[in-house]
Amino acid sequence: SIDVADAGLLAGKHVLVTAGPTHEPIDPVRVIANRSSGKQGFAIAAAAAQAGARVTLIAGPVALPTPGGVCRIDVETARQMADAVEAALPADAAILVAAVADWKVEAATSKLKKSDGPPQLRFAPNPDILAILGAHPERPTLLIGFAAETDDLVANAGSKLRSKQADWIVANDVSGDVMGSHRNHVHLVAADGAEDWGPMDKTEVAARLIDRIARKLG
Numbered sequence: 001s002i003d004v005a006d007a008g009l010l011a012g013k014h015v016l017v018t019a020g021p022t023h024e025p026i027d028p029v030r031v032i033a034n035r036s037s038g039k040q041g042f043a044i045a046a047a048a049a050q051a052g053a054r055v056t057l058i059a060g061p062v063a064l065p066t067p068g069g070v071c072r073i074d075v076e077t078a079r080q081m082a083d084a085v086e087a088a089l090p091a092d093a094a095i096l097v098a099a100v101a102d103w104k105v106e107a108a109t110s111k112l113k114k115s116d117g118p119p120q121l122r123f124a125p126n127p128d129i130l131a132i133l134g135a136h137p138e139r140p141t142l143l144i145g146f147a148a149e150t151d152d153l154v155a156n157a158g159s160k161l162r163s164k165q166a167d168w169i170v171a172n173d174v175s176g177d178v179m180g181s182h183r184n185h186v187h188l189v190a191a192d193g194a195e196d197w198g199p200m201d202k203t204e205v206a207a208r209l210i211d212r213i214a215r216k217l218g
């Protein structure tokens with residue numbers, strides 16, 4: 001059974017979680033965003049705190065209450081999230097659930113005017129936080145990414161596991177209606193294989209993942 005909550009199995013451990021989307025400004029009033037609700041990451045932060053961990057939750061813009069016992073740092077952009085993550089090291093486990101924008105926009109300093117016609121946005125790459133942690137001198141003992149995929153779920157997750165030097169990728173099947181939902185269907189992908197956890201509540205995914213992390217950290 002899965003109940004690390006009362007056992008305090010993560011007592012003395014520092015768990016770092018990223019959650020939610022990032023927002024990339026176009027001009028002072030407009031952003032590019034994505035559909036991440038933050039629910040899965042917040043559920044993981046809550047479960048880690050219940051298991052006795054010291055939890056740092058670095059959250060993009062979401063409409064969710066801070067789970068009890070969690071230290072929350074709010075950020076907007078991928079750059080800010082990357083800086084906050086590095087500042088929060090060292091960590092025993094890092095679980096990067098955030099849907100980080102892959103590109104930022106070279107933002108205008110004044111509001112773009114409709115009368116000037118559709119803007120030609122220029123994109124530039126954002127830092128890849130998971131890859132940065134994978135190669136970091138203070139790499140967390142256990143480094144876990146999430147990968148939202150619509151196709152070739154386990155194969156794509158395996159590629160990300162290797163290229164970003166993560167220990168596990170929680171591969172998230174978003175071909176259905178998962179965005180914003182309280183349910184999730186994940187596969188836990190590791191170097192030695194993948195496990196299908198089947199459809200379940202995001203709180204149940206969180207409890208199982210925290211149980212696995214606690215057992216791995218010992």
Ligand code: CTP
Pocket residue numbers: 018078096097098099100101102126127128129130131144145146147148160
């Ligand atoms: N990630 C990150 N920083 C980024 C992009 C992604 O830390 N700039 C992390 C996510 O938090 C997640 C994992 O990398 O844990 C996989 O994110 P995903 O968007 O699926 O991977 P990408 O490498 O960006 O590939 P793509 O979007 O093309 O599928």
Ligand code: CA
Pocket residue numbers: 100101102
């Ligand atoms: Ca991406």
